[in-house]
Amino acid sequence: MSALLEIKDLSISFDASIHAVQQLSLRIGRGETVALVGESGSGKSVSALSVLRLLDERHASYPTGEILFQGEDMLKISQKRLRQIRGRQISMIFQEPMTSLNPLHTVEKQISETLALHKGMRGPQACARCIELLELVGIPSPQERLNSYPHQLSGGQKQRVMIAMALANEPDLLIADEPTTALDVTVQKQVLELLKDLQHKLGMAILLITHDLSIVRRYADHVVVMERGLLVEEAATTTLFEDPQHPYTRRLLDAEPPASPSGAMVNNLPLLDVDNLDVRFITRKSLLGKPKAWFQAVDKVSFSLNQGETLGIVGESGSGKTTIGHALLKLTGSTGSIRLTGHELAHLDQKEFRPWRKRIQIVFQDPFGSLSPRMSVAEIVREGLEIHVPATPEEQDRQVIRALTDVGLDPDARHRYPHEFSGGQRQRIAIARALVLQPELIILDEPTSALDRTVQKQVITLLRELQDKYSLSYVFISHDLAVVRALSHKLLVLKNGRVVEYGEASGIFNTPKHEYTRELLGAALFYAR
Template identity: 50%
Template sequence: MNKTDTKAVVLDIADLEVEFHTPTGPVHAVRGVNIQVKAGETVGIVGESGSGKSQTMMAAMGLLASNGQTSGRVTFEDRNILGLPIHKLNEVRGRKITMIFQEPMTSLDPLYTIARQLAEPMVVHGALSWKAAKAKALKLLELVNIPDPERKIRSYPYELSGGQRQRVMIAMALANDPDVLIADEPTTALDVTTQAEILELLADLQKRLGMAVIFITHDLGIVRKIADRVYVMKDGEVVETGATGTIFDRPEHPYTRMLLDAEPTGSKAPVVSSEPILLEAQKIRVEFALDSGFLAAPFVLKAVDDVSFSLRRGQTLGIVGESGSGKSTLGRAILNLLPAYGRVVFQGDVISGKSRSAMRDLRRNMQLVFQDPFGSLSPRLTVGQIISEGLLVHEPSLSAKDRDARACQALEEVSLTPAMRNRYPHEFSGGQRQRIAIARAMVLKPDLVVLDEPTSALDRTVQKQIVDLLRDLQTAHGLTYLFISHDLAVVRAIADTVMVMQRGKVIEAGLTEDIFETPQMDYTRELIGAALMGQQNLDAG
């Protein structure tokens, strides 16, 4: 018998229904879901993007968008918290039940330091003084392995990498020692080595505090490793549930078997040397002057340190490394989106140092897909308006009808239906929002696309679709990709060359198969080993 079988149920979700009212009619996101969570256990909720797994827990926490409507029961401490007034609900959430969100940049206030944002819930819910709360905040940053915590605690969210921001969110959720921790894709933005550290941290804290953990994820390898029980969701319903070992060893539902079999596959042949060089970067360096405190000299952080490479037309260069290694900063420097030293040549034109107005005509041919789609999609525009926005700027002669047709085509290319163009970003799952962001970039048919973690929020089945889509678009239009990712399985499937970064420097580069089969550096071997460990957890089923 599982040791959690005799423990009390701390959270009981019964007959939960979630419906969104949209201009094209109601969307039934969750259909009669029943989930029980016992004290001290870890429950995994898995399913594809749009399956309803995140919306289930958002509804339980009273965090649905204004057009969302719920029914059913969510029982915590012998009372139904579904539909409680905000002041009553706040007595529970943030203190008894906390949540780590999938997209940290939208959850952190850009106007406040990390210290202020970590301390506030401890002051509001934990009755600590500001001084005591800030002292505990520093310890929390140390717990979640934030490098140089004394400096980072004085930083603002934009000064941290995506992985560091996610770790801040984890620290914030743990601040008041909750009874139930809801983790919505908490390791999505993290590299494989940091994923392992965070999972170990959560396991240690769970054991110490006796808290229950609800782990929402598309990463079945993680679920296999940490969960006691699993709920599999599809189209807003639970289609299978059971002990983790049973689900992985003897899945009964065809959908569960399909999820277990999903993995990006294939490889990309290197481009021939006769292909022209599209992009050349020479000795790129990006530095940030950080505040070191009163009367102290600013600390200069070398985020990118003397990086050079060239990219031929049709090539895909995968850039890998841990969070904070400088890979995303390098991508933005290449696109002249932040000040940098060095020289960037695009299509024979030196673009480094060009003004914003001088770059305007080039932007059509140089597109960026951001890591955090919700932060880059305007909440005030429909999906159709978001996708066609670039056409207004770069193809002003197109009629409204033609722009709408192009938006519909772009949605279909990323496996979304044209009818979705009338909906708003908040009505979609994280994975669907990422596909919208990709459609927005691809609608202009650029020559170079910088893809910053484009599949990080996606489940494996959709990752395969996106990898296939990117391959097809590359073949059809001769596209060149700079593919930034911590997911080595995806990088191996899509990139023909790989560059490994650590602390702002390139420590190893070469053909993809050479890097994966015969890595030369210890750091590269550690990254590949951590990725293989996650896959072995999945293959063990």
Template identity: 55%
Template sequence: MTSPLLAINHLSVAFRRSETLRPVVNDVSLQIHAGETLALVGESGSGKSVTALSVMRLLHTSSVAYPSGEILFEGNDLLHAEERVLRGIRGNQIAMIFQEPMVSLNPLHHVEKQLYEVLSLHRGMRREAARAEIITCLDRVGIRQPASRLNDFPHQLSGGERQRVMIAMALLTQPKLLIADEPTTALDVTVQAQILNLLRELQRELNMGMLFITHNLHIVRQLADNVSVMRHGSVVEHNGCQTLLNQPQHPYTQQLLAAEPEGRALPLASDAPVILQVENLRVAFPLRRGLFKRQVGEKVALHNLSFSLKRGESLGLVGESGSGKSTTGLALLRLIQAQGEIWFDGHPLHHMPRKQLLPLRRRIQVVFQDPNSSLNPRMTVQQIIAEGLAVHRPALSAVQQESQVIAVMEEVGLEAESRHRYPVEFSGGQRQRIAIARALVLEPDLMVLDEPTSSLDRSVQKQILTLLRRLQQQRQLSYLFISHDLDVVRTLCHQLIVLRQGEVIEQGECEKLFAAPGEAYTRELLASAQLSAG
């Protein structure tokens, strides 16, 4: 048996808080050989990402301690390596795809500059040679017309496109070990399948080891050789992939495998009034060129979308990354300019000035796709959730505000005692729950949910879907549910709209479209989802 490429032996990690140490990873041991994939699964906050960040020593030295253990990469102890040695390994021999691309990408630099920096620093390539390789790599990860996207900034890309740029950045250096922290979370099923195939190809070409962190057990079944299950900072079960998934021994592993989305949309009252009416919604962004940035054309992101949504009804919006799903949500919220008519409970949102629109903001809330960029890092969770109450319900006292914050945190499965902590102290899934709590605390009538469960593990996802269904029943909430997870859409939605490159491909009742899709693209999406689930 050859020596492992990466060996984590009895690793414990603790965070410093004042003068105390709070354990977050306890006595974890893992091994990865060249050409092998180890999947690390478990619920949010179980210690998966902390373990991965410890491998590359990316946790801030002033706030972290390693009470025990060692991390050996090709026999070299990374825990005690000098910073100079680590710089030669990070991004070169060990690359990482981070969970939240909007935070990882520099908002001030365009795509080409960020990718060129990797090739220049680690492979010494000149710009012209690098450009050809960058275009090839972007094409391989599924960016359409990659040459035309080189000058785009991160905010001009969809969530899935940003994630694909991050994947390209990690793969450009052809690393010996790839650490992938939820790399397909923001991707639709068709691109997800493409990325998984790409990772398998590169793994064979480079004999690359891979530590794959995910909450999607369908992906684990397709990709992993071995699986380690983490809970509360400890590995509770480790085994070969097929053995663990087919014959789980630990009760928590059995619970994870059983936590698949289930159920169907709630029955809708026949006399339910229409709360949202959209007619011929169109969104176009100006294309500017030259020194003076003159407009030379426009890029149409959404073409003439029309639908109606009743009180207590859920509308699913599906399609691949860049299809216009998030653009639709932003247009309905009047956060970007759009043409067409938007009627909310009889109010013409498309004509209303900002001042008149403000009282309606409380009734229309949003949960954004990337909680790390939508939560203020300088505010505590208490302040984040209570901010809307301060604006829309100023008569509430501080005690009443805190009481409502505690209630909504408990409702979404967060410990109320954690309300004085900052977003950085929470896992990705916990941050998403904070974002959901912030929207719910104002008791809205309509919620725009942009991939609200994409960063959640299956067990928590099931809890959130149950919560959303219960809230819908109790409060007659209406949902615009944007997602690439068709299993989740089917459990919650009454209607379904399939988008592709801003065009409506198919529209109708959710169950009918799942049972008998009329368009080839819808059939392709459903087939990819079934393949992923298989």
């Protein structure tokens, strides 16, 4: 098979002192899918960005190597030629759609831009192509979404728009950097099958960067494993999974989440009871400002949670998972009943609810976005104590040290800032911030979705240990059913804001009763192995 892309002995340095990649060589043939895997910091994304010369050339340099695309060295061609190739012959799907999409432009304008630039397609023709692309990637009511802005879309919908933009000009090579991280399992399967179908139709090659090895196993032809900037192993996918040679590869393959929750100290003491929870958002107002239309985000949801227990909440993007978490914390308005240890919280205003915030904490999906870059780790973890637990600075510092120790971080690093830590370490900081107040309930909103599998496993192990140690209760919101299965004692399945199945997690995973639940489980790659 002739090489469409060939990277030869590529080395990448930053400011001449940081060697991010050292003598990387790989080749991708037409119609082939090559997966680039490894932990954060291994050099995967940096290598991919170099193909299109998207690294800041004021700081990045290439001491050795070539990047040959159809025989042209991408490191030597002119900027004019580079612009002709970007988005037309080589497209890229970025990992974080919120920072990749322009918040000031509509969906239609952002997709139309690349159609106009490379194909001269404008007006009704471009609009029709935009609708076709949005349908391809599974956006519901695509015509209505054309005038939406990125902030009006869910995380999964934003990622689908990014994929539509990348596929707009039917490229020869698609670089997909964690393309399904923000997607629920049904859409993940849909998007991956779509990419596979288009690959067969167009002869498109794919360079797939992912930490999800179940995706690699199913969709890649060849795998390249990187560790700290070095290629440590490469092989055909079947060979690598059946007979990995390098210790690092074996460690990656062993990092799958456990198959069931720990034997936590679950007891029959009721902690949380939610009854007929409703959340509606106003979507249109009259000229006088009165509500004219609503969107029902959560519709009569009821569940309960005992002390030391984990409730997993699953469902597709837009099903209301995160909205329930926000309603429990009174971060969004709701009706219905929310009782914590028998005390009704639903009717409390923000001032009355403030003392209860100590008892209910949250860990958000993006640890970097939820930690202030201007505050040290000690200040971040201590902030809640200063509000809720009056104590001397010495006592507060002791509690900060204890919380950091509990989550496996060196307390001596508490005077450093978030940017000085890895993604997994930042998530541990976020957990320490919640833990320092000694809450009874922690809401975990996609806390592992942005992490490598090895780091995911570490965080899952940490959460299980903390639950055993402190008899914590978790509401665990996630689209990753492997992680949900590893942590949850109960499971709540949502669709369009309504509960379709609720009960013991093991029973639902083994014998799902509702068709939608079976669809979710069938689409989960881990489940279909």
